[in-house]
Amino acid sequence: MYKIIGAIVGFVLFNFLGALAGYFIGSSIDRAKDLGIGGINPLGNAHRKAVFLETVFILMGKLAKADGHISKDEISHVEQFILKMGMTKEHRQQAIKQFKRGSAENFDIEPTLDNFMSICGQTSNLKQVLLVYLTVMALADGKLDSLEENLLRKIASRLGYSTIEFQHLLEMLLNQAHFSSGAPPSSSAIDDAYKALGVSQENTDKEIKHAYRKLMSQYHPDKLIGQGLPEDMIAVATEQAKDIQVAYDLIKKQRGMK
Numbered sequence: 001m002y003k004i005i006g007a008i009v010g011f012v013l014f015n016f017l018g019a020l021a022g023y024f025i026g027s028s029i030d031r032a033k034d035l036g037i038g039g040i041n042p043l044g045n046a047h048r049k050a051v052f053l054e055t056v057f058i059l060m061g062k063l064a065k066a067d068g069h070i071s072k073d074e075i076s077h078v079e080q081f082i083l084k085m086g087m088t089k090e091h092r093q094q095a096i097k098q099f100k101r102g103s104a105e106n107f108d109i110e111p112t113l114d115n116f117m118s119i120c121g122q123t124s125n126l127k128q129v130l131l132v133y134l135t136v137m138a139l140a141d142g143k144l145d146s147l148e149e150n151l152l153r154k155i156a157s158r159l160g161y162s163t164i165e166f167q168h169l170l171e172m173l174l175n176q177a178h179f180s181s182g183a184p185p186s187s188s189a190i191d192d193a194y195k196a197l198g199v200s201q202e203n204t205d206k207e208i209k210h211a212y213r214k215l216m217s218q219y220h221p222d223k224l225i226g227q228g229l230p231e232d233m234i235a236v237a238t239e240q241a242k243d244i245q246v247a248y249d250l251i252k253k254q255r256g257m258k
Contacts, residue, residue, distance in 0.1 A: 045226075048120050052229060055116040056130055057095045059155060060137050061102025062109050066147045070103060077140035081133075113158045126229060127159045128218050129237060131166075135173050136240075144170075172198045176243040190254050196247035205257050212248045216241055 060081075064074040082095055101107065120126045134155060138148040156166040175195040194200050199211045217223065219241040221234050229237070251257070 048123065048126070049229070051116055051119045052126060052130065053091060053094060054098050055112055055120075056133055057098035058102035058107075058112050059109060059130075059134055061099040061104075062107060063102075063134060063138050063148055063151060064099075065103040065105075066138075066151050067145045071140075073140050074137070077137060081137070109155075113155065117158065121160075125218055125224055128169075129224065129229060131156055131159060131161070131169065132173060132240060135170060139174070168198060172196055176240065176247065189250060193247035193250040193254075196244065197251070205255060208248075208251060208255075209257070212244065215244050219244075 060078060064070040064078070078099060082092055087095065102109070102112075116130070120130075131152075135152060138144055138152055144152075152170075153163070153166060156169075157163075161169070172195065175192045194203075197208065197211045197215065199208050203211070219237045221238070224234060224237055225231060
């Protein structure tokens, strides 16, 4: 739509060369809207929501069955995950159906990942949120089984993460989880807080603040909805952001940052 408008305006103002420039500028705006950047394309956004919902629960099912059986902790985590989201009845039914598909014996996740990358591959925040949700799922029973970790690494690689990038994300999530219980900070809490933000005590205040803002930006509701995250999944992203906030507040207090 915008490329046509741009071409017409460009032609009226600057003749043929203006029409070409307007066409290309408008095309860029159209592409940005398709990705949920600077606006929302209703059809594209609805499609991404459906694909994200399908992918996250299929892969959760696959992860839960990675070690050969689905534990009570894993079932409880999925139930709490659905409850926390306040999912619509339709989405709950879809979630359970896709979870069962993914947990089926010898289920091949490659077509699911291919479809996700085709529809959501250009939305970096959705890829990050998907990997975070899956990693938290794998840690639901308090440990990361080697088969679960191998599957997570495979999924991360298909999402475009290097081995080092995934290891960095995994360490942050492991330490962010320490701030979820609401218990008083332990003696090692400050070290956990730095790791939760992916920084160290050697980083400057400016660098720490930048890391914090970058992490919080990845969980910003408007940005996630704009890229296609279903609205009833925003609550889970918000919970993750709270853990990051607690860790950052602890570091601020310890360093006397403003």
